[in-house]
Amino acid sequence: GEDVEQSLFLSVREGDSSVINCTYTDSSSTYLYWYKQEPGAGLQLLTYIFSNMDMKQDQRLTVLLNKKDKHLSLRIADTQTGDSAIYFCAERTGGFKTIFGAGTRLFVKA
């Protein structure tokens, strides 16, 4: 079946790097995503990676995909207090279905 798992909490100091990890089960996933949910707001796409890629970099964000281990990570360099939010890992399985993890709440301490 389809399942996405991620740790629930992460706390870092301002200026440090944050690494949020995720594992998924469906080997047929075509796209994997990171969504961000700020307090009181809806989810918004942060970045994505196609399943035939190993890495994607977008400014302060680096996404790493290990397809063999079905492991996805999001690294945020120079984490700021404005990065405090819930980060959801998601996979697009066969067709159009998109499954989300439970979300990792990132706390950034000044």
Place this chain on the structure above:
Amino acid sequence: GAGVSQSPSNKVTEKGKDVELRCDPISGHTALYWYRQSLGQGLEFLIYFQGNSAPDKSGLPSDRFSAERTGGSVSTLTIQRTQQEDSAVYLCASSFFQGGDTGELFFGEGSRLTVL
């Protein structure tokens, strides 16, 4: 409107009552999704509609839950005989799929349901 619109934003109901939640997707989006967000459960897939295809209802938790999408646009999620464990935020999202598209979902702000 430019985004996904959901109503009501807040709904308080008594146990046993039926509720309807509405989602108005982005115009032209062919796919529409319902998710449930509750503490300790994360973001739980409920159902999705894609064009004229039969919906994928595999995430609906019980037969008290149903959804329809009329005219390929507006969708209504209905919960019959509500229970306290149905209390959650119900999120709707839409997307426009075509060849090579990334499948980004655009979310509404959700309908918070409280069952007393």
